[in-house]
Amino acid sequence: MREGSYQMKNRKPVFFIILIITAIMVYTAAFGLVIPLGRALELVIPGAKDIRFGIDIRGGVDAAFEPVNLKRKPTRQELESARSIIETRLDNQNILDRDVTIDDKNGYVIVRFPWQADEKDFDPEAAIRELGETAMLTFQDEQGNVLLNGSHVKKANVGTNPEDGRYVVQLEFDKKGTQLFSDATERLVKQKINIYMDETMIQSAVVQTHIPNGKAIIEGMKGIDEAKALSDKINAGALPFSLTAKTHSTISPTLGSGALEVMVQAGGTAFLIICVLLILYYRLPGFVACISLLIQVAGQILALSIPQITLTLTGIAGVILSIGMGVDANVIISERISEEMKSGKSLGYAISLGFKNAFSSVFDGNITVLIVGAILMIFGSGSLLSFAYTLLTGIFFNFVAGVTASRLMIYSLSQFEFLKKPRLYTCLSRRVTL
């Protein structure tokens, strides 16, 4: 008896701890959080406002570029170069929020970028066409005279300086290029040679000495990434083909900037209705279910906003499915507890039996959905990945919030004297027996 009462006292605060955690999560999910870590440092946790929405929601361009008139499949290196051209051009237009991926197997470069918020007369067709044009890579002196161009570069690759082991970019020119480069370096010792892609300067280097053999190195790279990026860009200038996009889609901003507000409002309304009904129908377990659903929704939002995973329409479907599963878990648990109460069990026993009986079906249900999610992660492409991601995080929060947090909260609350009335745990459904 003494041990029992000790446990009782011990469990009461659990509910409030969970409540505080919930409040923090909900606040963070809604508004984001800035945690100062000393003077100029701060940790920013993005909230719902900073969720990256997919092209299908906020509009934008989705294009698969392929080489024009190329009889063979492009090599990996050529695709890397093509990507670097596209990335550079997107940089120039200040489109930083984008995905550029390579489909190595089929020889495509896939580009997705959203409509710019302030862009009124954005012309997506022109943008796609310009991205695919042959890159003009030029080597220029400081006066802007073109010394030689990208077609004279045989290849560029990353190497290390044998003296200090730092990363460099090695250049090799073809026959004509060797001649031109030799002339240029002879004339421009201790002066700069600038490398341009289209109209953008991508590198500037000081000529150290006359280079007659057509092999040059560019020093001063900060690391392998910078060296790789530069060599890709230079190779891009030697790319013998331009790119075109026969598979592409553009969507004008449909939901607009007020989308989030509308969605939050709609979601909030639906959530309120669900909560009212849950509480009316299931009483105390229903109330606990509402808190655990709050944790789940906030968790889902944070799981999207913190790693900046793109949320597409199908991703929203995943959120809806997993929140539905969360409601389901709570409904099953509440029904089960109520059933046990009606069959005359004591409160504590009814709760533990209710959870025990409910767990196996909640578990099985979630595992099967987990299987679907995992399959999608493997086979899904594009928007299906977003669905799989929200589904998987949803299942995680289902177990954390729907099962564990709910149980802790109900146990904790049932320790309070005034919350021990059996009718708080029995719902309107009638018990079915043989």
Add this chain to the structure above:
Amino acid sequence: MKVIDFYGKRWIFFAISMTILVIGVVMSFLNGVQLDIQFKGGSMLKYSYKGKIDADKAADITTDLTKRVVSTQTTTDLSSGQKRLIINIAGDYGLDVKDQEKLDVALKKEFPDAKLKLSESTMVEPFFGKKFLTNGIKAILLSSVLVVIYVWFRFRRIGGLSAGIMALVALFHDLMVVYVTCVIFRIPIGDSFVAVALTIIGYSINDTIVIYDRIRENFKKYPKEPIETMTNLSISQSMTRSINTNLRSEERRVVVFILAQVNSIESVQSFALPMAIGSISGCYSTICIAGPLWVAWKKHKGTEHKIYQ
């Protein structure tokens, strides 16, 4: 509350489901199945415009430029009154972006007062479409198979394989309902169909599992009772839960659907409607199909006594 005799009414349920499926098959022959451009490849352009526009003229211009058969259509959004011109270019291949620009210029020149503005364009090479389609089908099939294997394993005590297969039947029932919805409402089958199908698989299998779980539990409690009584009892016991859960989720979908209607986002509409109907079907198939069918199977095989011993 009394136990409802679901098993006794099984023929009514089976007849209802068969009717729906037959309607679906007949409709897909009559209406034809619309594969989304995403899956079959092709080109579609959508312009918003003001005032009046001659859709046939627009089609002629497009035909001249592309040398392909073109069909055009104008629509008006219910909520905003925004008018749209939809240009479908025949052929299962995309349109080069340079040609598209030429077309853009030509159209704007022809209809200078219409304030044409491109609101959506989709160009898909058949190769991409095929890849999407096979990936989608692969995902649906593979997840179905794995789900059956899982049910088989978890419910081996009540004869897991039959339970798994009946769950699968219920699942395909729901998928068919989603498909029939798409056919009847002429919703093109695309990416969103796959997402809806997978969501419904999730819901449906979850529902079915809850009932199997109950059957397994009840057999432990009353090992002597006949299988149909047990199943009827289990379904009756979990029915409130099935309906309650579905109602709650349905509300969300209704909200999403309304939102989509108001903003006239076609992709969401084509997504929310099959989803709503599919999950009603998921609830129905669980209660009225999976359980009774499983009992019928067991009785047919004469294995109804080989449960939980």
